[in-house]
Structures are given as C-alpha cells and as structure tokens.
Amino acid sequence: MRLRSVSPRWTELTLFDLPRDLRGVSSKRPLLDADLAAFLTIRAEQIAELRGWPSRTVGSVGRGIRTLCAVHRPGERIRASTITQLTHTAVPTNHVLEVFEGIEIFLDDRPDPLDVWCQKHLALLGPGVRAELDTWISVLRHGTTRRRPRARSTVTTLVRLVLPFLTEYGRKYTTLRQVTRNDLTNWLAHRPHRAYEASALRSLFSTLKAERMIFANPMRGINGGKLTTTIPAWLTTEEVEAVAHAALQDPALRVVVALSGIHALASHEIRKMLLDQVDLAGHRLDPEGLNRPLDEYTAGAITDYLDYRHRRWPNSTNPHLLISRNTATTATPVGTFWLDKLVRPLPIGLDRLRQDRILEEALANGADPLHLAHVFSLGAKTSLRYTTAVAGSAAESGTGIK
Secondary structure (H helix, E strand, C coil), X not given: CCCCCCCCCCXXXXXXXXXXXXXXXXXXXXXXXXXXXXXHHHHHHHHHHHHCCCHHHHHHHHHHHHHHHCCCCCCCCEEHHHHHHHHHHCCCXXXXXXXXXXXXXXXXXXXXXXXXXXXXXXXXXXXXXXXXXXXXXXXXXXXXXCCCCCCHHHHHHHHHHHHHHHHHHHHHCCCHHHCCHHHHHHHHCCCXXXXXXXXXXXXXXXXXXXXXXXXXXXXXXXXXXXXXXCCCCCCCHHXXXXXXXXXXXXXXXXXXXXXXXXXXXXXXXXXXXEHHHEECCCCEECHHHCCEECCHHHHHHHHHHHHHHHHHCCCCCCCECCCCCCCCCCCCCCCHHHHHHHCCCXXXXXXXXXXXXXXXXXXXXXXXXXXXXXXXXXXHHHHHHHHHHHHHHHHHHCCXXX
C-alpha cells in the first residue's frame, strides 16, 4: 500500500506566522497530532525498506517525526526550515525531509542558494538596475525559446564579472538604459580580466536588448580582446605511473580514474553515472546516452568496487554507481566535495586525465575534429582545440599525423 497523505481534516488558520524553535523540545512530549505521526511513521518505514536505511537511522527519523508532531497541531503546515532545526538533536534532516516530500501538509520554504547569493551581493544596487539585472539572471537560469539555461556556476561567474562595473558606475544610473559606450570602454581599458568581463557585459546588454528593456546595446562593437584558452597537455610517464599507483589504494578512486582516463568522462558525468548504465555482462558502458565498449581495466575496476560497495552498504538501493556514507541511504549522487576529497591523492586533476585521453584519440584518428565531437560529445571549438594541439605537437616533433 502506498500512502500519499492523511485523511482530509479541518485546518487551523494561522493568525501570526512565526518561525518555530525546536530547541528544548523533546520527542517524548505528548503528541498534538497523533494521526499524522502514525502516517509519517509508516511512510518512513516504507522509504527505509526501499532505501536500505539501517535501524539506527530509522529510529532517529522516528524521533524527529515525534518531535515535529509534538509542536504542530492538526492541519498546521510543517515547514522545511523547521525540519532542518532537528540537526541539533542528531536527527538526519535529509531523511526526514524525504519522508515529508510530496504530502500536502509539507511546505518547502528553503531559499534558493543562488537567490540568497544575489540578495547578498546585489543589495546596494538601485531598484531599476536591480530589476534589469534580475531579468538577465532569469534568462540565464531558465533560458528562452532560443537560449539554453546555463549552469548555476556559470550564472554566478557571469554575475561576478559584471558586478565590479555595476558597483563602480551603478550609483550614477537609475536604469541601465543610461549606460554609454564611453562608460564601458573607459572602465574596460584597465581591467585585469578585460576579455572575460567584456564577454559578461556583452551577455548582459544583448539580453536586455532582446527583452526590450534597453533601446540600444552599448557593448555593440566593443572589442574586449580574445579569451585565453588553455592548450591541452599530454601526461608524462611519471604522472601516469603515479596515477596508476594511487588508484590501487582505493576501489572508488580506481573507478574514477578509469572513467576519466579511459572514457574521458567529466566529473559531473562520473558522479551521476547510474548502475543501469553499466553492462558488465555485455561489456558496454552507456553514460548519458553514449553506447561505448567496456574495456578490461574499467570492467575490473567496477567489479571490484561493486564487491566493496556490497560489503560496505549491503542494503543500499541508491541507483548511482558511486555512493558514500551520506548517500548510501538516499537516491542522490555523491557531491563535488566527496569527489574532490577522493581524487586528492592523485598528482594531477581529473581534467588532465580527460585531456590526455582525448589527445590520444585525436592522434590515433588523424586529428579529426568531427570524430572527437562524435566520440566525446564535444563542441566544435573544443574539438578544434584538441586537434590543433595534436597537430602542433606533431609538427614540433616532425612525425606528422597519419
């Protein structure tokens, strides 16, 4: 039986919406809503069986449920911000939140991290400029019919790049329609990262022009210079040996090295790889829709890791290949912090491993950019960057490309 909610009941309207304070609240207090506590307890047991929660986690989640039902009356909505206060009682709030998600009484009032960051860093801007900037940020985040949404890290980087200009000149504007070409050229003239800042400003004003919030684009025709691009580099023999030695020390690290150094997967692709995307019997690997042959080294690394995973977390039902102590009882992928800590023993970063593999493929296939784009799902500019590096290396050595 799958429970979705408690039976419809009367609702007590809130006169004053004050934040709850769970400090000093005991899970042994009399329950104000015993029906909700019983429903949530059954729901927690179902999720625990599905996720493979250990009995200690089930007990902690039950304690958190009783604490919440001891301070909320029937019909009163329970906020996510209230649930997160349970951390002071050693209750795993992410598990409690999973129990509450999807039921009518739950109110997810957690602020968006990017909204919080913008509130902090853009507070000094005038209301007109801030409204125009919010329009640009919204287009970056959510996209339009002609624009793809950008990653959150990209949005943050672009806003950081335009913020110095807005901070310095924003006081003299009530709207970005007042920005002139001279203002931009004078400001960019002595900037240390001129090309990047010009690119971000060009994105800002072209978006506002497309959204008809400004009459003309003041960045039109302003040359900010070329963006610096790194040249992919081969790994040295010493680096390859050091990576191979470090990978032997940890089964999870060996899988990461194989996926990055042999299959050229990016960090986010490795973190989000699912168990269903690995076919050991058929010797195939299917990350994000790519159907690739599974080599012997990677197959051995994954087999050893799955044995380790089963011994360490025998009841885990997390669908991702790589799991950690924090994600074993959830359905979420490991985080960037976990992966960064895992690869710390390596003498190089995962980007260098990936670059070396793509360079190897480019050299073996005559530096064909179309081949690289197809095999590794690279963009046109990125493919050309690798083929140019291979061609330049071959010209210096005098070997040529076959």
